[in-house]
Amino acid sequence: MASWWSLCVFTLLLHVTDGCRKEYYGVDCENQCDVNCKDRLCDSTSGICNDCINGKYGANCQSTCIADQCIGGCNRNTGHCSLCTQGYYGPNCQQSCTVTNCIGNCDKNTGQCSSCTRGYYGINCEDRCTVNNCNDNCDRNTGHCYSCIHSFYGVNCENRCTVTNCNDNCDRNTGHCYSCIRGYYGLNCEEQCTVTKCNDNCDRNTGHCYSCKRGYHGTNCEEQCTVSNCIDNCDRNTGHCYSCIRGYYGTNCQQSCTVTNCNDNCDRNTGHCYSCIRGYHGNNCEEQCTVINCNDNCDRKTGHCYSCKGGYYGTNCEETCPVTNCNDNCDRKTGHCYSCKKGYYGTNCEEQCTVSNCNDNCDKNTGHCYSCIRGYYGANCEEQCTVTNCNDNCDRKTGHCYSCVRGYYGTNCGEKCTVINCHDNCDRKTGHCDSCIQGYYGTNCQQSCTVANCVGNCKRTTGQCSICTQGYYGTNCQQSCTVTNCIGNCNKNTGQCCRCIQGYRGTNCDQICNDGDCNKDTDYYTGGCQGCTDSRCDPTCERRPDWYSVKTSKATNKQSEKMDQTTGNN
Template sequence: MVINLSSKNLNQQDIAVLAKVSTTSTPCSNCDGNNVTCVDGVCLPRCVNVSSSGECLQCLDSRFYGDHCEQDCPDTCLNSRCQMDNTRVVCTEGCVAGKKGDNCGANCPTACTQCERYGDGCTGPCRNPRYYGDKCDVTCPPNCRGGCDKDTGECDSCEPDYTGDKCDVTCPPNCRGGCDKDTGECDSCEPDYTGDKCDVTCPPNCRGGCDKDTGQCGNCEPGYTGKYCNDSCPSQCTECQQHGVNCIGQCHRWNYHGNNCTLLCPVQCRGCVKETGCDKDTGKCISCKQGLRGELCDDTCPSNCTQCERYGDICIGACPNSGYYGRDCSIQCPVSCEGCHKETGLCMECAEGFSRTYCDEICSPCSENTCYRTTCRKRKTDHTVAITTGTVAVVIVLALIIAFWRHTQKGNRTLGSGTNGTTHSEYSDSLAHRDPPQKTCNKEPFGRWPAMSKKIVFFVRDKSSERTRTDSSGCCCCGWWYCKSLVLAVVGRSISWE
């Protein structure tokens, strides 16, 4: 078909044919002037009916206006459709959102997303969802969540704990997590309550609450069973299944076991009213009777134990024979003991012919005159300290005596070698013709020990004479080798050697 585009008048059939031109055709890129428009890649004249005077009687469609359809309708017109009304351009299908007026060139009030074309009333949703009313100038109720209806002010949803069209009614008191906006039905209930509005208490033997809708208990208090925990457990159970017959927990009687607590524990298990004799599920003994051991308590303890470890040979408690001690009661007590401590082997009492003063001492042989059968004494702390201090002092004194002896020996060696070249024999002869020296005791060595003088006192005395003795060189008896008896007074405790 051939269409004459230069014709001043195109009929509707021609326009329809042109509109069906394939979009795969070469795009129009050479549409000249304002009197043609590109439609689906084809340049079409905007005016489809021209008068003899050259005035356009009909535009291609309502998107164009003007004498020659050369003007585009404003973008503010809905779907860009308009027409000329005398000298005014009027949008024919309305305005886009936010605009009003004949040609939709005026803005709506700021509170409106869309408004009346020739007024200030809002026709679409309010720009701020927390407002409603004709002009969106009324705030929504305070407990609304997410705004409210523009016309009625009804809340979209409520804050927790509120219900009603305008969320001005509080939820029932036992609701947890709020309630339905329209019905007031609780989402869930506080423990111990049930019902649509949580206004019914759960059955009395429920533990941890009950179902909101059915009122059935989640768990029962010990001793009860059933959906509503209104049935008692079997008498042999302390607790039982809520929806069964088996016992759970320990059996009511300590010497029974099994699912229904109807089986007797093994006779070798130890038990009492306050202690379960065997495991409820396995029947194994919790502990064994005295004298028994092993997984099943069917093995006897060693003969020297009254009670032993369950999985070993170590005796528990005192040995049955007081004459033995040790972990397995196999070590014989010392002969000086009349019974001894199981752990230490220390005598409990001394045997006949033995005695001791303090309980931590070994029983020693004694004669009739020194054999004390009285109860031993516990050593006091200050007495122990005195013995320790005295021992340390004795060691110090012995060290000082040895030092003094070495000093004296060194002096003797010097004397033996003579003085000024004189031989020992010559020196001895000269001494024979002299008057004997004054026999006074030289206490100089002791004067060198001021630090010890307050704590250590030496008493040097010859058994046969009260006089002070001197040796051939005039040395005083302060030399330790002449001392027949030495008594050390050390911190209130005396030690003597004969």
Template sequence: MDKRIMLVFAAVAMNFGYLLASQNMNCAQGYWGTDCKNACPERCSSVGCDKAAGSCFGCDSGYHGKYCDIPCSVHCRYACDRFTTKCSSCYAGWYGDSCNIPCHGNCASCSKTTGECLTCRNGWYGTNCSIQCSTEAGCYNDYCTKSNGDCSRCKVGWFGSKCENQCSINCSSGCHKTSGYCYSCSSGYWGSDCSNRCPNCHNGCSKGNGYCSLCRSGFWGSDCSNICPENCESCDQSSGTCLFCPDGLWGSNCSKSCKTNNCKICDINTGICKTCESGFWGPDCDNLCNNCSNEKCDISTGVCETCPVGFAGENCDIKCEISTCSNWLCDGKYGFKCSSCVNGFWGTLCEKQCTLSGKCNYCSKTTGICNSCLRGYWGTFCENKCREIDACIYCDRNTGRCNSCISGYWGKQCEHGCPKNCSENCYKSTGLCSSCTNGFWGDLCERKCLAGDGCLSCSKAYGSCNACSIGYWGSLCDKECPTMCLGGCDRYTGKCSYCRPGHKGVNCTSTCKGENCETCKGSDDDYSCTKCRTGYWGESCDNQCRSERCLECHMTEGRCILCEDGFWGDSCNRKCHERCQCCNLTYGTCRAPYSCLMYKATAAASQTDNTLVIVGIVLIVCSLVVPSLAFGLFCYIKRQNKQTTVATASEDRNVEHQSFSYTVDRL
């Protein structure tokens, strides 16, 4: 087909499509096309786009073009013309239609059309900001006016149009920019440029005329140029009359001596003594102070200012005896007072003893009558003994009647012993037991419990069993708990409280599954192991701990919770620092030696070794003593046998001799 014909068909199709689109002008805001399904370009302004062609009526800030898809120049400040692309304004430092030409290097901002500098950067001035501001001393913040370079403000200490002149050295806070007039002067100077020195002023002088507000000690006059009289410590600034004299002098010129020898300070006008030397008092300072701690007393009365420790009174002549006082006042003005005494003493100053016998705990401070006696005594002065029997702890202070007995006794005078089966005590008035020892009941605890030996304790009133001994149960505690119970069983049901390792069940008759399960719970359906043997973990305790160095591991997680000394970590595979005997399981930080297993084992071994040494010494002593005793016994027995044999032989010889004599006589 001819290309021209194809172009004609294309043009017709486009016009037809435009015609169709133009027939639908009711698309929603932001859409275009025959079916209004095409969205307007993204950068179209809120006005929208042409419903037939989709071209934008306006662009968002920073874009231009038919479809607002071309960005404006990067240095355009707000927006650019949609058709000419010219920027409405430029960012600082750029100019031109498209803001693509940089301003002069020292310009802070320049004209968008000509590029001429409008403002300069700090430190520069001129049409193109090419001239540097004064740098000898400098404008404040290096800023000067663009037209002529004059500084609008100077740094402290400088003045002039370009801040080229230095203020006077004695200006304390700078000077006027134009005249150089000092705002204030350094101490000791005055004048417009602070070049004049103040005379003998105290704390400086007036900046305008140099007049002193106060003179230095020893000078007077408006400018403090006059010298005070020779002996004056200070004089009146207007007249030169002495205001203060040295100790011992008085008069308008301080030329006269005080009238008494021991006077330290006297009146400057009359010469009458105002203060005496330490240790003296009186109008002529001829009286000695008493026992004052600092040798100072009132010039008129001689009363001490303060007393030495342990003394009181105006003249510090009262000695405070505080050993028997529990609360006292020892004061120069008020003297010595005791408000309460130490136990055993009484009197105004607690100077008297309650009783010479010492049987009184404490007594009345005013009368000395005993308020409380020592245990076992009574009477006004605790002079009587409660009873000859020592079973009475306390008795009435006025009557001597016994109020309280020691444990195990009763009666008015605690003369009777409590029944032997009372566990704690018996009532003082009746002798009845307050409670019984295990196995007995009754008012006097004279009856045995009704149950057998399995009854630990029974009711004191009825004899029925209250509690069973460990290993027994039942109302009479006559039934034995199952053999595998640990810690006894329920008194009423016989169910075991706990099972021995490796057993389970109500009566602990069933065994745990697996040789490594130490304790377990539940039946076959919900059986579970609650504790594994050392070195194993898991629900069935069939997993070994992670390391041989792991002495104990977590039952469900398998991580180590106890390592050998010198190792740490979840698997006990990390070595402690070489200086540590043992360390923290989690962080590896060193622990105190006494917390290490080795230390505990060594301590136990040391105790064992000590025991073995003692046993060894005993055996050695026995091995030496026993043979010696045996040898001595053997010698003793042998000697006795020998003596017996000699005696027998002697008797035989006597018999033979007698027989021979008898035979001779017969012949």
């Protein structure tokens, strides 16, 4: 019964898992794909070709393509050509293209030309272009020119351009010029520009200048600029200067700047200075700065200093800073110090810091220390840290330690760690070990690990091993692995083998594989053969069709053994 079930399951898995070999189809893969199938590939169930060989079409590729001028074979469903060779058209490319003036092949469906060679037009390029002055080919439908060669215009470029002063060709439809050469204007560039002071050509329609040469203005640049102090040309319409050279101002730059203390040119409209040279102020920089302690120039309007030199303050820097212990200049308005030199504090840094244990300067307003040197604490660092086992300085406010040196714990590190098997320091608050050294466990690492076959230390709380050395198993690795055919160590909890060496099987690898026709390889999980010789692919190595894969046999082996075990139990 078990053998019959194994055979059924094996056959079912075989079809579901892998199907038929290449070139075969059917329930039992007993039929061969048709020779007209491309690469002999067909559907494994119906036998319909995946694709046809060249020259065949239809569902089963039984029909022959009737055309011999196809490029790349005919259509799989209709038998018609997809592309024709040069010179043919039609569904099966059986008709010859009759036109001779085509560029490229004729249309696949109509036989008409796609485009004509130069000099021809019409549906089949049968008409010759009759015009001689085309710049390119004539229009495919009308035979008219697309564009004319130079000096011709009209529908067929039959008219010659009659104007001689064109800068380019004349207009295709009217014969008028697009633009004139320099010195001419008008519809056909027949008028000569009469002005000689134009900076460029005259206007095409009016003959007026676009811009004038330097020194001239007016509609036709007929007026001469009368001003001589312009930094650039005068205005085209008014003749006024755009800007003046240094030292002059006014509408025509006719007035001289009268001030001598300007840092730059005077204002174009008023003649006033834009800015003064150092030491002067006022509208025309006529006033001399009277203050001598300015760090920079005085204010243009008021004459007051912008900022004072070191040691001076006040509106005009006329006051001397009264303090000598300022770290920088005193305040411009009050004369008070911004900051004090080291060792001083107060509004004017007049007070001396009285504390000697400051790590830095004292506070400018209170005289208290910012921070204390090592070993001291308090508002003025007047208190001495009384604990000796601090790992760093004591707390500024309380005097307590931040952290303890190794071997001590407690608020002031006054308690000594009593455990000697700590891997690191004991806990600051409880005195318990953070972790144990190798071979010890427990809250204070007071208990010795009793097992000798551990890999690494035992567990901190239980003392049990996590991993055993090779050849041992059990809670404390006290039991020896008794099996000799294992690959790697035995199971930590059961002592059973995880994998067997080649040729053995079973929970403890104590059963020899009954090879027979089987290969020597063993499935580590089922204990069965992993492959058979002579294409025999089930656990009993009975013969099966040679086109089934070894991969299927592995799946069948596992399923068959399960079925055998189930049947045997029943």
